[in-house]
Amino acid sequence: MMKSNIRFTEDMQFIGVADSGHDVVMDAPLSVGGKNTGSRPSELLLMAFGGCTGMDVISILRKKKQDVTGFEMNVRGETPENYPKSFTDIHIEYVVKGKNISEEAVERAVELSLEKYCLVGATIGKAAKITHSYKVIQES
Amino acid sequence: MMKSNIRFTEDMQFIGVADSGHDVVMDAPLSVGGKNTGSRPSELLLMAFGGCTGMDVISILRKKKQDVTGFEMNVRGETPENYPKSFTDIHIEYVVKGKNISEEAVERAVELSLEKYCLVGATIGKAAKITHSYKVIQES
Numbered sequence: 001m002m003k004s005n006i007r008f009t010e011d012m013q014f015i016g017v018a019d020s021g022h023d024v025v026m027d028a029p030l031s032v033g034g035k036n037t038g039s040r041p042s043e044l045l046l047m048a049f050g051g052c053t054g055m056d057v058i059s060i061l062r063k064k065k066q067d068v069t070g071f072e073m074n075v076r077g078e079t080p081e082n083y084p085k086s087f088t089d090i091h092i093e094y095v096v097k098g099k100n101i102s103e104e105a106v107e108r109a110v111e112l113s114l115e116k117y118c119l120v121g122a123t124i125g126k127a128a129k130i131t132h133s134y135k136v137i138q139e140s
Numbered sequence: 141m142m143k144s145n146i147r148f149t150e151d152m153q154f155i156g157v158a159d160s161g162h163d164v165v166m167d168a169p170l171s172v173g174g175k176n177t178g179s180r181p182s183e184l185l186l187m188a189f190g191g192c193t194g195m196d197v198i199s200i201l202r203k204k205k206q207d208v209t210g211f212e213m214n215v216r217g218e219t220p221e222n223y224p225k226s227f228t229d230i231h232i233e234y235v236v237k238g239k240n241i242s243e244e245a246v247e248r249a250v251e252l253s254l255e256k257y258c259l260v261g262a263t264i265g266k267a268a269k270i271t272h273s274y275k276v277i278q279e280s
Contacts, residue, residue: 001216002182002183002186002216002217002219003186003214003217004187004214004215004216004217005212005213005214005215006190006194006215007212007213008194008198008211012195012198014191014195016183016186016187016190018179018187019180019183020169020176020180020183024179024184024187026187028195029160032199034195038160038162039160039162039164041191041259041260042142042260043144043159044156044185044188045184045185045188045260045263046143046144046158047157047164047181048156048182048184048185048188049181051154051166051181054146054148055152055154055166055168055181059173072145072147073146073147074143074144075143075146076143083256084255084256085262086262086263086265086266117223117224119181119225119227123227123264124267125267126226126267127262127266127267
């Protein structure tokens with residue numbers, strides 16, 4: 001079981017903490033009474049997805065002896081106009097940079113993460129259609 | 141459309157950022173090659189849920205002229221033993237402290253958030269069964 005505490009401070013600011021002990025500040029924009037001192041909760045959801053699948057992918061690429069020198073993901077989420085809103089479509093682009101990177105290894109690592117290992121992806125994938133793409137940048 | 145970028149740094153550390161511009165550090169525990177410099181992605185998911193519904197609830201309680209002096213949430217998430225894992229059950233406890241707080245106002249605010257406004261809750265609620273409880277602490 002995973003536990004988290006989220007405490008209200010002032011205005012629209014909340015501070016989350018969980019078992020690992022790191023504070024995460026969340027806040028709303030000025031337009032709705034916040035002070036933009038931290039991320040929006042919905043942004044955290046997209047980041048959590050990237051971090052989750054990113055950890056899987058970097059681990060698998062290391063096991064496959066890939067010489068990764070840079071790695072990032074771009075995650076985009078779409079929501080409907082009307083309430084209740086949930087993410088309906090999420091696209092993730094994986095950008096892997098390195099020397100002699102095998103595209104097949106990247107593709108397989110992404111598949112393993114999205115189809116099997118990534119807890120956040122498996123959770124939000126029940127609500128949203130998750131699509132992915134990847135770009136490999138070969139360094140000379 | 142909401143956008144987020146998550147970049148790998150080293151070991152198992154990733155840094156997420158989205159439209160609001162705040163960096164969020166994610167990391168794995170030492171047992172799997174991380175250095176515990178930030179939250180686990182799955183913890184962020186639970187915090188995002190608390191922050192999302194918390195912002196709804198505090199806004200609604202303000203509109204209902206409730207004199208809230210303290211507010212926090214405890215979120216617990218359960219996952220199955222086997223892959224692919226997604227959260228199956230999430231419980232959120234709302235703890236509202238204040239003067240002459242109407243329990244009915246708290247209950248209605250929570251319902252409105254969970255059934256209508258909270259984007260993160262609507263998203264993860266397609267995967268997990270979300271249950272809730274609340275505690276009102278009256279100050280004299």
